[in-house]
Amino acid sequence: MTEETSEPAPFICGLDATLRIVSGKWKPLILFFLGKGPKRYGELKRDVRGVSDKMLIQHLKELEAHGVIVRTDYHEIPPRVDYMLSPFGQSLVEAMVPMCRWGENNTEAIASALKAQMKGDAR
């Protein structure tokens, strides 16, 4: 019985491997904000402006399953849960820092690049 029930598809390079972890509309942002320290659910939701409960929870669960973040439930009432980076996640966030900085340093260029596209492309 060859248990090749859908191969995970091999990585084509290191970047590809990294992307398997951070793919998801909000994952990079979640990691970015957790990089600033442990956060409670509600706090995180406020930081990642625009995310819905559904997506936030879903991504959080995946990141936890991948060993990138750690969830702590204090079993209190009212509920208190917080999320923090694991050492693995921490190293990932560090690898993302240059991309954050690039965005910070090129905000205006990016904004106008995105606008330029809109003009010729009205989808």
Add this chain to the structure above:
Amino acid sequence: MTEETSEPAPFICGLDATLRIVSGKWKPLILFFLGKGPKRYGELKRDVRGVSDKMLIQHLKELEAHGVIVRTDYHEIPPRVDYMLSPFGQSLVEAMVPMCRWGENNTEAIASALKAQMKGDAR
């Protein structure tokens, strides 16, 4: 005439800005391979294993529209076209290098993290 035809939604941070440029299933990989030098269409397609013409062209057009890459058509027959990074794109790729390295250095950890998830989650 108030020309606010659908606001682009403001960036919530630098990373968010960066993501607007590199979001797309294959974009980071395209940039990564172009980081190794100019490439012809077919060459790129071979590098980015698994991508379809449709997606490759679509992403290439967007990246070009955003000023990240430069397309050169030699107007020859048979057709010859190549793609290369613009200086802007070059700086972006440099910012991505740490993520590539992270993936290279953690390939096995990532692979098992992805497997671990599959077991408890058979969706």
Add this chain to the structure above:
DNA sequence: CAGCATCCAAGAAGATACTG
């Protein structure tokens, strides 16, 4: 070779309402 057009499937994401 490089690329476009069309159709279609899958999945990601959003809105809304509800719970311990």
Add this chain to the structure above:
DNA sequence: CAGTATCTTCTTGGATGCTG
């Protein structure tokens, strides 16, 4: 507060076939 559940919508992406 921190989620869950369900439904619907929208975007993404893949397969295929055609063209200069």
